Amino acid sequence: MESMSEDEVAAEDQDMDGEILLQQTHENLKMYVLATLGLIVCIQYYVKYIYKQNIRTSICSGWQFVIEVLNTPGESYRTFRMESHVFIRLAELLVTKYGLHPTREMRAEEALAIFLWICAHNQSNRTLQTRFKHSGETISRKFNEVLTSLVTFSRDIIRPADYNFKEVPRKIRDDYKFWPHFRGCIGAMDGTHVRAVVTPKEDEIPYICIRGYATQNVMAICDFDMLFTFVEAGWEGSAHDSRILTETLAKLKGKNIFPYPPEGKYYLVDAGYSNSKGYLAPFKGKNARYHLADYKRSSQPPTGYFEIFNFAHASLRNVIERSFGVWKNRWRILFNIPSYKFSTQCKIVGLTMALHNFIRKNAVKDEEFDKCDADPNYMPNVEDEDDSNVHGDEDDSDEHGDAADDENMSIVRNSIATSLMNMRRS
Known part of the structure; x- marks a missing residue:
């Protein structure tokens, strides 16, 4: 192999030096770009989280x-x-x-x-x-x-004080109108509506629109101290109460979350529910008034087997409606929740109920709770409320019952009605 001339060696060395210089320049440029990006990130973090100049100033922070x-x-x-x-x-x-x-x-x-x-x-x-x-x-x-x-x-x-419900509620024990007839009752259950906003990104969430608002359906249980013991939110607003209860029981089956009534105990529910195990519903039918407002509008007192039971049932069950009223009047966000994520909107429903419970347990004086304690018939006037028959609780398809009625609960209901009639006659 012929040896390279001095000119060729010099040219090759010059090419190698050029490649090394180009590589070093590329590495330096890459380092400068990364350093610049890092500096920009640091400045943004400092401005956003560390240095925050107040746009508005005030003597009172x-x-x-x-x-x-x-x-x-x-x-x-x-x-x-x-x-x-x-x-x-x-x-x-x-x-x-x-x-x-x-x-x-x-x-x-x-x-x-x-x-x-x-x-x-x-x-x-x-x-x-x-x-x-x-x-x-x-x-x-x-x-x-x-x-x-x-x-x-x-x-x-948001839970029962005792999942076994060993103590009879004072509301029942100390009132002759309810004792001993409703001795197995441990609370009331019902549904209500809360306005919500569903963005296009969450169009898989079912909802209906009422006067331009999306609506989430809330189901809750409370005891007779007006404390919520269970809450579930998020269904489409047109859902029927019985459907919501069925879906909830199926969804939470085996999770030990839903406070299932122990044997011999039950919650009071309105006519939108069937008279099923653990849930005592009123008698249904055109000839059996139920809602307290129906009795107030009429000069005729409750009469007959069905109405006497329904009136006592409604008088005891209205604790859930009063609880909803106090809860909604306290937290105005429930009437027009901002456009948070739908999951956040559902959380706000539960969290405000938790705050409702905490206030009930710890307040010495509270305007809304004090009104309810002073008058058992007081019903909070909820502004912008429109829950009239939104849960389908006026089902007259069956004169005095429902095809889905549980036989044992029907016996319980008839026994209470007979006991109330006997007390009325005595």
């Missing part, structure tokens, strides 16, 4: 506003829909047990105040920015942190 509200008599109830001591106790509980923690930018109490103000008055993110002096991102993030904390909290507070 968000935390100072919370302190002022809590220390002003009556202001906490008007603003957060609960007394100051109830607010403080709730905040402490969420911090110590349910994972709501303060951060450098906000105390846990202020985050809770933001959440409660949104639910109580259905305030927009922009309004919250103005009042609490935080960015829209912070308001949204804190709202979701409190929501996550309350989801766990709700599992512990």
Whole structure:
């Protein structure tokens, strides 16, 4: 092999140097691009999470506003829909047990105040920015942190005090109109509607539209202290009560979630349900009035075997309607939930019921609950409510019964009706 001339060697060395230089330039350029992108990400993170210049300034910061509200008599109830001591106790509980923690930018109490103000008055993110002096991102993030904390909290507070229901409720035990006739009754169950928003991305969620609003159907159980013991939300608004109950029982079968009535116990349900095992329905038919409003509109008192039972049944079952009224009047967000994800909207229904229970258990004075305690016939006037016969509870297909009636529950119902008639005669 002939040896390369000096010119050829020099040319080859020059080509190699050019390739090395080009490779080094490419590596340097790649490093500069990555460094630039990293710097941009760091700047964005700093601006978004660390350095937040308030667009609006005020002598009273968000935390100072919370302190002022809590220390002003009556202001906490008007603003957060609960007394100051109830607010403080709730905040402490969420911090110590349910994972709501303060951060450098906000105390846990202020985050809770933001959440409660949104639910109580259905305030927009922009309004919250103005009042609490935080960015829209912070308001949204804190709202979701409190929501996550309350989801766990709700599992512990929306439940029966005793799944065996060993004690007879005082409402029944201490009232001659119900004792001993309804001694197996442990609460009432019914459904209601809550307005919702379903975005095109979630068009697989079933819903109907009422006056331009989507509607989610809510089913709940409460005891006679007006405490919710079970809630399930999310069906299409046209669903019949019996269908919802059937689907719920099937969905939760074997999960030990639904508080099934023990043997010999039952919940009161309206005429939209069949008289099935564990669920005592009224007598149906055109000649048997049921709703209390029907009796109030008429000068004729309840008469006969069926109406005497139905009147006592409705008087006891109206605790669920009163509970719905107090719950909806407290949380205005339920009348026009913002366009959150549909799953979040369903969570808000359950979380506000959990807050309803917490207030009921801890409040010394509460305007709505006090009215209900003072007058057993008081029915909260819910604005914008239109639940008239939305659950199909006026089914007259069967004169005094239903093809799906359970034989044992029919015996229970007839026994109670006979007992009430005997008391009326004595």
